[in-house]
Amino acid sequence: MNEKTESRLEKIVSLCKRRGFVYPGSEIYGGLAGVFDYGPNGVELLNNLKRAWWKANVYDKENYYGLDSGMFKHPKVWEASGHTSGFSDPLAECRECNTRIRVDKELERVGITADEKMSEAEINKLFDSAREKIACPKCGQKNFTSAKAFNLLVKSNLGDFTSEGNDPVYLPGEACQGVYLNFKNVVDTMSPKLPFGLVQIGKAFRNEISPRNFLFRTREMEQADTQFFVKPNENEEAFKRIKQERYDWYVSIGIKPENLRFKQHDNLVFYAKDAWDIEYNFPTLGFDELEGIHDRTDYDLSQHMEFSGADLRYTDPETGEKYIPWILETSVGLGRMFMAVISDAYHEEEMDGNIRTVLKLHKDLSPYRVAVSPLLKNKPHLVEKAREVFTVLKKEFGKVAWDDNGNVGKRYRRQDEIGTPHCVVIDFETLGEENSELKDTVTVRDRDTGEQKRVAIDELIEYLK
Ligand code: GAP
Secondary structure: OOHHHHHHHHHHHHHHHOOEEEEEOOHHHHOOOOEEEOOOHHHHHHHHHHHHHHHHHHHOOOEOOOOOOOOOOOOHHHHHHHHHOOOOOEEEEEEEOEEEHHHHHHHHHHHOOOOOOOOOHHHHHHHHHHHOOOOOOOEEEOOOOOOOEOOOOOOOOOOOOOOOOOOOOOOOOOOOHHHOOHHHHHHHHHHOOOOEEEEEEEEEOOOOOEOOOOOOOOOOEEEEEEEEOOOOOOOOOHHHHHHHHHHHHHHHHOOOOHHEEEOOOOOEEEEEEOEEEEEEEOOOOEEEEEEEEEOOOOHHHHHHHHHOOOOOOOEEEOOOOEOOOEEEEEEEEEHHHHHHHHHHHHHEEEEEEEEEEEEEOOOOOOOOOOOEEOOOOOHHHHHHHHHHHHHHHHHHHHHOOOEOOOOOHHHHHHHHHOOOOEEEEEOOOOOOOOOOHOEEEEEEOOOOOOOEEEEEEHHHHHHHO
């Protein structure tokens, strides 16, 4: 790990806390590993990301439909999906200090690839052959139990869960199952013509054994998924198009192309025919998975058809032919997206002889579109004029910050740190007290360049747009 990038991640985590973006979950009780809460600025950035993502994947598309399915599902759903049997990590425990390790990850570190489809016995054979090279990260000993499959689904109960024979319900291990359950409903009620897309943003929960790296690996997450239903074997062209569209979208929201790349999976998860990641160059971690793009074939609908007995075949309206569509999926955790966007926007640079921290967020993503200040907060006529401008801008842009704390320099630094693209200051010249030619103009300061311009109040909205 490299010192410089590691400290960059720490700085980003600290900025997120200090500026109300992300707080550790249940902090006053000492925290809860793998859970984070979004603060007042964080929820705005998160909602702006969701809005931009939804626009790109529903409104800007044809034949794509949104959904919002319930989190709890019939227990059989997770049997059909393969999660109760196949959704697990192989874990071993250190006999000296009880620390648990992910055996597949440790094997990978010593150059051995464990296939996701391997049985417990096969993994243990590899583990036995490599034990001399794998030490406990806590106590350094090499004395482990054998590996056991540890299921990642989070269990719960509904109704009268004290009586025997009541099946547990599971929190969703992935958001997409809710879409597959509603495939028939959408076909019956909306009559979409194949190929078509179903889109959902939904929560998912995974009992990750070692949640880590801030929002990168958490136990509670939100996934933004698109599922594109195609005719069997008509997958390749659409898969290529979808992959490229997702990459281009990240660039369109301001992520630097040099921090993005594609990676094809060598080991496929149990349902996939082909799978790619869009990787982001995360601080400290380097390139790692941001979004998964999967060719799931007819696996999901076939499984649900078998387990539920419902006919999930699509009937071609022209030929009458019936078939189970294949599914091309894109899935990204919003926490990872949030972390990538903040990391990419984070800059430390010199301005006016000082080092400043600035988030150069895309203007449609920043928590506030613009901040408004009176030059001095103890001059009622300045405050009154500033309030007028604030009200006009708020009506136009919605989220506008009123900032009259400290001096103007401090306000600029604060707004830089939360990524506000412009600051508008109402001063004595606005009132025409020093130079009548400047009456009804304001100072507009640009976040990225620090440049300040005089702009007439009645041209302000156009200028900011
Ligand atoms: N429905 C497919 C699916 O869930 P996945 O590759 O397991 O596929 C998709 O997850 C995306 O969800 C990942 O690319 C990542 O962005 C996010 N994700 C997965 N596990 C996560 C975790 N523990 N914490 C945060 N994000 C996670």
